[in-house]
Amino acid sequence: MSAPIYDFTVETLKGQTTTLAPWAGKVLLIVNTASKCGLTPQYEGLEALHRKYADKGLAILGFPCNQFGAQEPGSADEIESFCSVNYGVSFPMFAKIDVNGDTAHPLYKFLKDAAPGILDTKAIKWNFTKFIVGRDGTVIDRVAPTTAPAEIEARLVELLG
Template identity: 65%
Template sequence: MTSIYDFRAKTLDGKDVSLGDWRGKVMLIVNTASKCGFTYQYQGLEALHRDYAARGLVVLGFPCNQFGHQEPGDAAEIANFCSLTYDVTFPMFAKIDVNGDNAHPLYTWLKTQKRGILISRIKWNFTKFLVDRSGKVVARFGPTTKPDALRAAIEGLL
C-alpha cells in the first residue's frame, strides 16, 4: 500500500526531499502558479503556514504550468516571485505536471485518494489537498476555495 510518506519531490533549489520529512504533521498540498487569477491565494496560504506551523501544519507548494501556461518561469524566477511578492516561507517544489502521462506520482496518488466533483483530474491551479497527521488525505478543495476558508478544517486536525 502506498502512503504519502513514500513520495519524494525536488524543491525549487533542487534538493530531493521525502514527504516523510513531514510525518506527524498536517499537510496542505497545493498546485500553484505565479500568473493566475488565483495567485493572490499565496498570501492566504502563507498566513495559514505562519499561523499554524507551530501547531503542526505545513503548506507545500507545487508550481504547475499546465493551466493556461500560468507558471512559465524557471525555478529561480518562481522562487524570486514567491519571496518578493508574497514573502512565502513554506516549502516550494520544482515545477511539475499534475495531470496526464507526465503527472508527478504524488499527484497521481492524491487524485486517487480524493476525487474532485465528477472527475479526478485537477481542474486548475490552487487545488488543495488536506492531509491529516497520519498521512490520510481527508479533503480536497477547488481553486475557488480561499485558504482562509480552510481554517476550521485545519484546526480540527491540529
C-alpha cells in the same frame, strides 16, 4: 509503518531530492500553484496560515505547475523570487511538476486517486487545487481552486487538534 504519502520523492526549488517523510505527523495542505493566475493572490492566504499554524503542526507544500494556461512559465529561481518578493512565502515550495496526464507526478496521481473531485473526476481542474492530509498521512479532502485558504482555516485547526 509510515503512510504511503511520505514515501514519494519530490524535488525542491533548489534542486534537492527529498521525500515527504520530513512532514510526517503534520497536517498537510498540498497545493498546485502558479505565479500568473487570477488565483495567485491565494499565496497571501497560504502564507498567513503557514505563519499562524506551522508551530502547531501545519505544513503547506507548494507545487508549481504550468499546465493551466501556461501560468507558471518561470524557472525555479524566478518562481522562488516571485513568491518571496510578492507574498513573503516561507513555506516549502517544490520544483515545477505536472499534475495531470501521463506525465503527472506520482504524488499527484496518488492524491487524485485518494480524493477525487466532483462526480469522481480525477483531473485537477485549475491552479490552487488543495489537498488536505491528516497527521496520519491519510488524504482527507480535495478543496476547489476558488476556495480561499481562510475558508478552510477552521477545518485545518480542527485537524491540528
